[in-house]
Amino acid sequence: MRSLRISKLFVLRRYGTRVDEGWQAALRTAAVPGPVGVAQKEAYAQISPHMAATMRIFFDIEASLGNYIADVDGNVYLDAFSQISSATLGYNHPAVLAACESSDMKNFMANRPAMGYFPHSKFPQQLEQTLMRCAPTGMDGVTTMMCGSCSNENAFKAVFKAWMNRERGTDEVSDAECDAANFNKGEGNKLSIMSFKGAFHGRTFGCASCTNTRGRIKVDIPLLDFPIVDHPQLLYPLEDHAAENAAEESRCLEQVRHVIRERAQKGKPVAGMIIEPIQAEGGDRTATDSFYRQLRNICLEENVYFIVDEVQTGAGVSGKWWAHEHWGLETPPDVVTFAKKMQAAGFYFQKSLNNNWGPTIFNTFVGDPARLVILDAVLNVNEEENLTPKAAAVGDYVKDEILALSQKYSEIQNVRGRGTLVAWDHPSMAARDKVVGDAMQNGLLLGGCGNQSIRLRPSLTFDESHADEFLHLFEKTLNH
Amino acid sequence: MRSLRISKLFVLRRYGTRVDEGWQAALRTAAVPGPVGVAQKEAYAQISPHMAATMRIFFDIEASLGNYIADVDGNVYLDAFSQISSATLGYNHPAVLAACESSDMKNFMANRPAMGYFPHSKFPQQLEQTLMRCAPTGMDGVTTMMCGSCSNENAFKAVFKAWMNRERGTDEVSDAECDAANFNKGEGNKLSIMSFKGAFHGRTFGCASCTNTRGRIKVDIPLLDFPIVDHPQLLYPLEDHAAENAAEESRCLEQVRHVIRERAQKGKPVAGMIIEPIQAEGGDRTATDSFYRQLRNICLEENVYFIVDEVQTGAGVSGKWWAHEHWGLETPPDVVTFAKKMQAAGFYFQKSLNNNWGPTIFNTFVGDPARLVILDAVLNVNEEENLTPKAAAVGDYVKDEILALSQKYSEIQNVRGRGTLVAWDHPSMAARDKVVGDAMQNGLLLGGCGNQSIRLRPSLTFDESHADEFLHLFEKTLNH
Structure with missing residues (x-):
């Protein structure tokens, strides 16, 4: 272990100095949030009660730096959650x-363009310099959108239109078809997107119909009749459970094919499938690369469009810029959606998918070029400082260290991850929530996911020294 | 007419000087778009073909000022469309x-907060200073969101949750209810939002199920089983058709009540209703203030939540900050949604509606405080320069002048509007599209709406001198 660590340190030194050199977590108030935060929350609850109900701390932007977030009471936390995985x-x-x-x-901020009609004059170059510069292998085109949910909703619409055009053999749509759809009675009502148990794809109505993390997100709202199938539940460590895991993945793949065919027979065909490389909100659940290759092939065989949701896994954190590029697909996805750490949101597509999107894939702003200005800076720093391979190395390091901790603390189970997308389980939701809460009182900001998991979701500048501070604060938390 | 004009000029002088003093429309190229724009569009179509397909001009931001938009060929247009009604x-x-x-x-741009967990430390004050400063009468709370569609989708969810809580008599939701919803089989599936023929509320799946402008927007995609009822089709001029219009409105109100009761009997209750003060995308269709008062009362009587979509009508353009404040409602709406010229998006609500939104009304960013910085500046200028009453005066002026033109040009029909939300009809879609296209060749940027209407949708700084230039360019277009 020790010699491994030394060689990794050697590798990590390539990645330049810390922006937050000399910083460390430090709490000023006896408990957090402190008195200023508590008082401010009361006023806030008068205006926006539900936002006050979910908040954790008031974020003092000017007092924060690098991987350290400050709150309104002057407390400084090591941030391993990075604004729900969005502060690149x-x-x-x-x-x-x-x-x-x-x-x-x-x-761009003072003169926001309605990009569908009036793209700003540098927009084609801006797309080349940013989104196409980091495009996933095999993707021909891209559209910007507003956020992750908006990207998924529009990706679904692109898939539905492609499916119907294929069925009718033309992209010429009749007036009668349009009239029926206009009153919510169109042929498209038969179509669906398949998703997986534990998936999170957003909370707008189309996305929510594919989300399956917590019923509390979806309860009381009408949803579309979309099928949700089993996601492999792998056993860890993987090397000790190869046979069971292979059987589990085969079972899930068979179910996928079965449901696609069953729906087709019932005249309710599955037009597309959406999957995350790692089910992040759902508990950092994933499968083997082989599973995704087989899934992609089933989609090709069954004429189902294949959408990869990289909203939380994209932008280098997996150790490649796009997590699905670990899979070694022979045929790239039809659509890849992105948001969060990409700063901008939208989706990539194969050109074969683009036909008569017309007024369907459209809205007032169709994205935000201001976010692409930030993405450009992120891509420059990523290249100059090799942040993506660094995420791979730092992630491996921290995962090894948490594995070592799991030998010492039996409550840490199922340590897993790729790049800095590292997670582990605690024995129960209550136990997990207690650790997340206690960690905050020790100056460590963590995010939970799934029923009983904790996910590391730091920025791309989180390095081995931050990892060491994290390990120290985390072990301190476990010892209380 | 002449003396009226002089007295209006006197009124308009109160509103200060033009930012774009000395500017006027001027085309440099023989046809628009010019050669640079045409060449750039070809490159653009390689990366984002559908965005290239809908675009009109490449917007040269630095060369634009006030009510004049410049394109990449150096052509300058008088802009009466203001980025689909968004450049305040x-x-x-x-x-x-x-x-x-x-x-x-x-x-805020460099450190975008995930506002549901980590609102920035000035956020409560920022809400007070911006969104609550211009809140509609009777609204207690507000939440920011990402865009107009996102605001409507989340408003629907708030309404569905309130409806179900009322039915079950508690906001405690059982695990069984959550589990059913998690697989798209929950009780909420019975609920719907009622909207009106010709409505536009967005293109995401929930919003699209309420949109009824053009079937081409919705064709081929699955939609929710939401009812769409008749919107009054008023005859103009209103003063000549008082009796027919009153009968038409009564007919529509009866249909509203009938469909609500019919759905309730079928166990598919209408939980909420959404309406625009002026159906903008649908052709600037509206009804009398009395109609909306009666509609609001029906909602109260039938226990249906009443949502007003002010995405295109808010922010002063109607001559009041919120167009629904012209109605004289006794009971304010339950929800008012906004976006576009408000710069920020979101919705206001009555506190009675806020209960267990929990993880349902939530997303990564929950809005964008950077947009509130712009709204603050807009509100300051609006107050200093009396822009809202100015919109009323300029709108009245331009409407009178177009009415005068309609005496001279029989193709101009049904002149109507409130504030600068002025519109009129042409004999057909083809005739309308030709006028919009020809106007562009004369340096005038217009927006169409509905089947055969043109809508004025200028900025709040559009004054009488801009109106005169518009009238000149428009008449020049009609004479060709």
């Missing part, structure tokens, strides 16, 4: 600040 | 530029 380079990164002081940023 | 103060307004150069703007 941490806080107040100089390259991002410079991008935000640029004339492009000012122009 | 026109282009490069000094107050908006200053807001975009502020440290708050930089902080």
Whole structure:
């Protein structure tokens, strides 16, 4: 273990200095949130009670730096959650600040273009320089959108249109078809998107019909009749359970094919399938690369479009820019959606999918070029500082160390992950919630996921020294 | 007419000087788009073909000012469409530029908070200073969201939850209910939102199920079983058709009540109703203030939540900050949604509606405080320069002048509007599209709506001198 660590340290030194050199977690108040935060929350609850109900701390932006988030009471936490996995380079990164002081940023913010009609004059170049520069292998085109949910909703619509065009043999749609759809009675009502148990794809109505993390998200709202099938539940450590896991994956693949065929027979065909490389909100559940290759092939065989939701797994955190690029697919996905750490949201697609999107894949703004200015800065820093391979190395390091902790603390189970997308289980939801709460009182900000998991979701600038501080604070938390 | 005009000029002088003093529409190329725009579009179509297919011009931000938009060929158009009704103060307004150069703007852009967990430390004050400062009468709370569609989708969810809580007599939801919903089989499936023929509420799946402008928007996608009822089709001029219009409105109100009761009897109750004060995308169709008062009362009597979609009508353009405040409601709406010219998106609600939104009304960012920085600047300028009463006066002026034109040009029909939300009809879609296209060749940017209407949708800084230039360019277009 020790020699491994030394060789890894050697590797990690390649990645440059810390933006937050000299910083560490430090609490000023006896408990957190402190008195200022508590008082402010009361006022907040008068205006926006539900937002006050879910909040954890008031984020003092100017007092935060790198991987350290400050609250309104002056407490500083090591942030292993990074704004629900969205702060790509941490806080107040100089390259991002410079991008935000640029004339492009000012122009785009002060004059937001309705991009579907009036794209700004540099937009084609901006797309080339940002989204196409980091496009997944095999993807031909891209569209910006507003957020992860908006990206998934529009990806679904693109898939439904492609499916119907294939069925009718033309992309010429009759007026009668349009009229029926206009009153919610169109042929499209028969179609669905298949998703997986434990999936999270968003909370708008189309997305919510594919989300299966917690019923409390979806209860009381009408949903579309979309099928949700089993996701492999792998046993860890993987090397000790190869046979059971292979059987579990085969079972799930058979179910996928069965449900697709059953729906087709009932005249309710599955038009598309959406899957996350790692089911993040659902508890960092994943499968083997072989599973995804077989899944992709089933989609090809059954004429189902294959959508990969990289909203939480994209932007380098898996150790590749796109997590699905670990799979070694022979045929790339039909659609890849993104948001969060990509700063901008939207989806990539194969050109074969683009036909008569017309007014269907459209909205007032169709994305936000200001976010692409930040993505450009992120991509530059990622290249200059090799942040993606760094995420692989730091992730391996921290996973090994948590595995070592799991030998000492039996409550840590099923340590798993790829890159810094590392997670582990606690014995129950209550036990997990207690650790997350206690960690905060020790200056460590963690995110839970699934029923009883904790997920590491740090920024791309989280390095081995941050990992060491995390390990120290986490073990301190376990010892209480 | 002449004396009326002089007295209006006197009124309009109160509103200060033009940001774009000395500017006028001017085309440099023989046809628009010019050669640079045409060439750039070809490259663009390789990356994002559908966005290239819908675009009109490449918007040169730095060369645009006030109510004048420049394209990549150096052509300058008078903009009466304002980025699909979203550029509140026109282009490069000094107050908006200053807001975009502020440290708050930089902080929020470089460090986007996940507002549901980590609201920035000034957020409660920011809400008070912006969204609550211009809150509609009778609304207690507000939540930010991402865009107009996101606001409507979340407003629907709030309404569904309130309806189910009322039915079950508690906001305690059982695990069994959550489990059923998690697999798209929950009780909520029986519920619906009622909307009106010609309505536009967005294109995500919940919103699309309430949108009824053009079937082409919705064709081929699965939709929810939501009822769409008749919207009054008023005859103009209103003063000549009072009796027919009153009968038409009564007919529609009866249908509303009938469908609500019919659905209730079938066990498919209508939980909420959504309506725009002016059906903008649907052709600037509206009804009398009395109609909306009666509609609101039906909702109260039938226990249906009443949502007003002010995405295109809010932010002063109607001559009041919120268009529904013209109605004189005794009981305010349950929910008011906003986006576009408000810069920020979200919805206001009565506190009675807020109960167990929990993880349902939630997403990664829950809005964007950077947009509130711009809204703050907009509200300041609106107050300093009396822009809302100015919109009323300028709108009245331009409507009178178009009415006068309609005496001269028989193809202009049904002139109507409130504030600068002025519209009129042409004899057919083809005739309308030709006028919009020809106007562009004369340096005038217009937006169509509905089947055969043109809508004025200028910024709040559009004044009488811009209106005169518009009238000149429009008449020039009609004479060709």
